[in-house]
Amino acid sequence: xxxxxxxxxxxxxxxxxxxxxxxxxxxxxxxxxxxxxxxxxxxxxxxxxxxxxxxxxxxxxxxxxxxxxxxxxxxxxxxxxxxxxxxxxxxxxxxxxxxxxxxxxxxxxxxxxxxxxxxxxx
Numbered sequence: 709x710x711x712x713x714x715x716x717x718x719x720x721x722x723x724x725x726x727x728x729x730x731x732x733x734x735x736x737x738x739x740x741x742x743x744x745x746x747x748x749x750x751x752x753x754x755x756x757x758x759x760x761x762x763x764x765x766x767x768x769x770x771x772x773x774x775x776x777x778x779x780x781x782x783x784x785x786x787x788x789x790x791x792x793x794x795x796x797x798x799x800x801x802x803x804x805x806x807x808x809x810x811x812x813x814x815x816x817x818x819x820x821x822x823x824x825x826x827x828x829x830x
Contacts, residue, residue: 719785719786721780721783721784721785721786722780722783723782723783724779724780724781724783725779725780725783725818726777726778726779726818727776727777727779727780727785727818728777728818729774729775729776729777729778729789730773730774730775730776731773731774731789732773733772733773736772736773737772737806738771738772739771739772739774740769740770740771740774741804745800745803748796748799749774750767750769752792752796753767753776753792756788756791756792759788759791760780760782760784760787760788761780761782762780762781762788763779764776764777764778764779765777765778765779777818
């Protein structure tokens with residue numbers, strides 16, 4: 709018997725790239741319960757900017773997931789996202805005593821075209 713395991717495709721990362729990021733809670737459970745949780749998450753986005761220089765062009769914090777529109781001047785995406793999710797999950801686990809992050813994370817690389825951002829499926 710042959711077992712074939714396929715890894716997910718590598719993320720495309722390069723300096724100046726634009727991305728649309730989505731991350732959802734485990735089993736689609738909530739990751740934001742009150743306004744203070746959103747405030748903590750937004751503070752972590754500020755830390756992400758200071759630590760990695762990530763530029764945020766937009767965000768949407770839904771009850772059980774979030775969307776980020778961002779730019780990576782230094783070209784690094786995976787490590788900053790891991791850090792963000794790890795630090796916020798630590799806050800959630802301490803605050804609510806539960807496991808919150810799922811493996812569902814999607815990133816779509818975007819490109820600029822005459823000042824507009826277009827999504828590119830990769």
